[in-house]
Structure formats: C-alpha cells, structure tokens
Amino acid sequence: MAISEAEAVVMDVLWREAPRTAEEILAEVGPTQRWQEGTVKSLLNRLLRKKAVHAERDGRRYLYTPLLTREQYVQQESKGLLDRLFGGRVAPLVAHFSEQRKLSKKDIAELRKLLKELDDEQC
Template identity: 60%
Template structure:
C-alpha cells in the first residue's frame, strides 16, 4: 500500500511531466504563502521584508522558498519590469481546509466533535470560547 503521501495536505500536479507528483507545502513554505495570502501580488523584496522581520530569515532563504513554491506550482510569478510579482495559485481556504481535515483524520476519526471534546476535557475552553461556539451553532441553525 503506497501510503507515503497519506499525510500530503495540499498538493499540485507537476505539469511538465504528466506524472502525478503530489508535493506538500512545508512549514517554512507556508509562511511565505501566508504573506502572499495576506496581500498579493508582491515582489520578492516585499516578501523578504516581512519574513526577515517576523521570521528572521535571510534573503537567500526567502528566495529559495519562493522558488520551491514556484516549482511546486503553489504560486505564480508575473514579470513586472525587471522583477517578478508573486501571487498564490492555491487558495488559503483550500490549504486551511486540507490541513484541518488532515489533522481531524489522523487524530479524531475525521470528525470535529471529538476535537472539541478533547479541548473541553483538557480545560482548554474558556467561557468565551464556549459562548462563541454557541453563537456559531445558532447561526448555523438559523441558516437552514
């Protein structure tokens, strides 16, 4: 059973080879994605400015990550004069969705309630959280 990629979360197809080559977005790469999701397109310089500050990364690091994301097809680069502007190709919602579902699948039988239950048991829910969840459920009910 090929299960090397059971944990593959967000993946893309490599379009030069027709082979299906799922590629995860790594933790470091996802920091870059976050920056682009927050506001794009952005030049490498701007991405660097943000990540240098909030992750302490050097220029080379950010460039490598941008390139790896390009190869993985997770972002695109559009020429803008002498430089490129980068923008995400995969949506943040899809990414979040896949990551979350992956965690639920691995740890909670794919369902949300057991996760909430776990948090409750571990006393990680303060009254505000509970209130917020309650409001959410009400809204969900209203909607249908």
C-alpha cells in the same frame, strides 16, 4: 498540496497583499524569521513547483501572486488535522480542547450558537 510551515509564512504575506516581490516578502518576514534572501527565494521556488503561487516577470524581478487561496489552505490543513489526530471527527477534537481547559466561555458560547444554527438547518 502539502505546504510546509515555512512556506505558509510566505503564503500569509501574499494572502495579505499581492503581487509581491521576493525582496518585499523578505522585508516583511526576514527580521522575525531570521531568513536571508536565498531562503525566501528557495521557498518561493518550492511554492512555484507546487503551483501554489504564480510568478510574473516585471523587468529584472518577479512578482508573486498566490494561486492557492487561504480558504483552500485552511480547509486542507484542518481536514488533515482531523483525519490524522481524530479519525476525521470534530467531536473528539472539541472534547480534547475541553479536557485541556483550552475553551473559553466565549468559545463555548460560539460553539453552542454554531450547533443551534446547524440543528436549525437540518430541521
């Protein structure tokens, strides 16, 4: 399921707290995104068609709940990024960031720790 960047903004609101109404979502993201009510409702309808969210009628409004978890989304997006840009391999991704000087000392320490843990698991 492909989620656009705009749809991900709506999903992020729902992942933080659900269920939410379209009006509540608009109140949270409208000012920063410069979106109107119609934009939020269009995005919610797209997410409904993709079965990323569920809508339940509550009087004259709908309450939206995510069906796609944040973890599923992150896994899908990270796999897509790796496949598209790095042939599905992690090492070239890390090499790219190191060449661009985008890894802090803390990042490097965390990578070392992760590699040690992975190495220990395989022994």
